[in-house]
Amino acid sequence: MVQNLTKQKGISYLRCCCLWLLTFLFFPTAQAAPTSADSTVMVAAGKHYLRSGFHRFWWGKHYRKVWAEPVAAPYFWISQFQGGVMPLKEGGSFQTKNLRLVDSAGREYVLRSVDKDPSKALPKNLQKTFIAKLMRDQTSVIHPYGAFIVPALAQAAGVYHTNPRLVYIADDPALGEFRKDFAHMLALLEERPDGNWENQQSFGKPQNILSSRNAFQELIKSSDYQVDRQRYLLSRLFDMWLSDWSRREDQWRWSVFKKGEVTELAPIPRDRDHAFFKFNDGALTKLVSVIKPNYQSFDKTIKERNVKGLIRSSSQMDGFFLGYLTQDDFQKAALKLQENLTDQVIEKALQGWSPQIRELSSQEFGAKLKSRRDDLPKAAATFYRILNQEVLLPGTDAPDSFQLNFREDGSLLVQHFAVHKNKKRTLIHEKVFLPSETKKLSIFGLGDEDTFVLQGKGNNKIMVQLYGGEGTDGLSANPSFQLSGQKILLFDEEDGNDYPKTKGVEREEYTPAAQEFNGTGWLLRHRLH
Numbered sequence: 001m002v003q004n005l006t007k008q009k010g011i012s013y014l015r016c017c018c019l020w021l022l023t024f025l026f027f028p029t030a031q032a033a034p035t036s037a038d039s040t041v042m043v044a045a046g047k048h049y050l051r052s053g054f055h056r057f058w059w060g061k062h063y064r065k066v067w068a069e070p071v072a073a074p075y076f077w078i079s080q081f082q083g084g085v086m087p088l089k090e091g092g093s094f095q096t097k098n099l100r101l102v103d104s105a106g107r108e109y110v111l112r113s114v115d116k117d118p119s120k121a122l123p124k125n126l127q128k129t130f131i132a133k134l135m136r137d138q139t140s141v142i143h144p145y146g147a148f149i150v151p152a153l154a155q156a157a158g159v160y161h162t163n164p165r166l167v168y169i170a171d172d173p174a175l176g177e178f179r180k181d182f183a184h185m186l187a188l189l190e191e192r193p194d195g196n197w198e199n200q201q202s203f204g205k206p207q208n209i210l211s212s213r214n215a216f217q218e219l220i221k222s223s224d225y226q227v228d229r230q231r232y233l234l235s236r237l238f239d240m241w242l243s244d245w246s247r248r249e250d251q252w253r254w255s256v257f258k259k260g261e262v263t264e265l266a267p268i269p270r271d272r273d274h275a276f277f278k279f280n281d282g283a284l285t286k287l288v289s290v291i292k293p294n295y296q297s298f299d300k301t302i303k304e305r306n307v308k309g310l311i312r313s314s315s316q317m318d319g320f321f322l323g324y325l326t327q328d329d330f331q332k333a334a335l336k337l338q339e340n341l342t343d344q345v346i347e348k349a350l351q352g353w354s355p356q357i358r359e360l361s362s363q364e365f366g367a368k369l370k371s372r373r374d375d376l377p378k379a380a381a382t383f384y385r386i387l388n389q390e391v392l393l394p395g396t397d398a399p400d401s402f403q404l405n406f407r408e409d410g411s412l413l414v415q416h417f418a419v420h421k422n423k424k425r426t427l428i429h430e431k432v433f434l435p436s437e438t439k440k441l442s443i444f445g446l447g448d449e450d451t452f453v454l455q456g457k458g459n460n461k462i463m464v465q466l467y468g469g470e471g472t473d474g475l476s477a478n479p480s481f482q483l484s485g486q487k488i489l490l491f492d493e494e495d496g497n498d499y500p501k502t503k504g505v506e507r508e509e510y511t512p513a514a515q516e517f518n519g520t521g522w523l524l525r526h527r528l529h
Helices: 002-026 053-059 064-068 130-141 146-157 173-182 212-221 229-242 283-291 304-310 315-322 327-340 343-350 355-374 376-387 519-525
Strands: 040-043 071-076 086-091 098-102 108-113 165-169 186-191 208-211 225-227 252-259 262-269 390-394 400-406 412-419 425-433 440-444 450-455 457-460 463-467 474-477 482-485 488-492 505-509
Touching: 040 165, 053 130, 053 283, 064 355, 071 186, 086 173, 146 229, 146 327, 146 343, 208 212, 212 225, 212 252, 212 262, 212 519, 229 262, 229 304, 229 315, 229 327, 229 355, 229 376, 304 376, 315 376, 315 390, 327 355, 327 376, 343 355, 355 376, 400 457, 412 440
Parallel strands: 071 165, 225 262, 390 440, 400 450, 440 463, 450 474, 457 482, 463 488, 488 505
Antiparallel strands: 040 071, 086 098, 098 108, 108 186, 165 186, 208 252, 252 262, 400 412, 412 425
């Protein structure tokens, strides 16, 4: 099956190459091409977003003036970029038109339309209605040029990033079958982090880059792959600072670094369409933002309710990667951002806009970014508190051992060990959970043979649930183990497991659901597949 897929992919790639070559055979010269690759055009991203005062009162001012302001954009000719690139395939969501490009070294780039049309996600019978027009109008909540100031800020923050450029796609014959849909479009051009970008500094010069799907599958397969959790936390706090609430798993890629016996995955956030979101400045949109808490606007402060909304779309990933980090880790990350995102860094980043956009947005953005920076430690504390109320700790589909040491003060030390073929154990993670922070802790052994080891003399104040999952699993308690307070709940099938009767442990015999059975089920359940 893998060979067939590889063969099909190769045929598809060859077909694209042939079409690209034929374009140049039949169109050997591009008479309309400018004499310089730096030729520019003045164009507005969306004059259609200008509305009456009555409309703005109800549906918001948003960034309408910015959308309607003409800016200079260089013509983009795919026949000239990087010595000539080939259009590979059209992609993107219902809202954004995307065109993937590939250069002679196999590195991919993407052209993404600056303007969006979310109404295309509606059923066809609604696409020409008032609802569709209103959805299209609300694209003005997005700053069309917000993504272009992010690289300088991310670089200073220590966050990996793409490097978007504003371009105007020329009517280039080399576009081939995509010419009709993409010529004369104002677009964002950036690297597509995937595969071979080993010399790209803004990705950390990785040995490879994985999609989230492939990265998560490796992480759940065994402990040989680990996420750079500190860098992920830094990236997530950076997201909050930008008020970027749309950070689902597809908005990330993962740089691969081999470090001894472990392969480390470091996050590359991408697609900053929803950074600097401005939604709550209309009478009706402000009401909607209360109903839809993830629609968090770019205000001067980061309040507790803002944090809850900003982490909504990525809560499964956050739980997956940040469960073992401490409150001190969160505060250190926030203070690091405060230290690195100086006034000078912010002001220099805003200089990346054209004079017209600086005139409209730089004063507002400068004030808000500086004010939000001061709120980062408080936001980090809220983020930590929300994540640690109920904690899920997954194992892998390789043998794992979880050691739980209950203490007299009610705290609980959890240590996760990888178990090798020679039975040697390697400590992967550990953390002391406090009853003042955590009310419920669930540990999933998932696939293969897993063990839960109970230690200590403690008063358990945390609801602890253990799930054995697939394979022959076991539980053991040290002779000195004594537990008062809440009982430990153990969930697994009856057959094939070694669970001796243990005081303080209540056995629940049942058939595990998919998410409690193995890594594949766990990823599917938590929308991380």
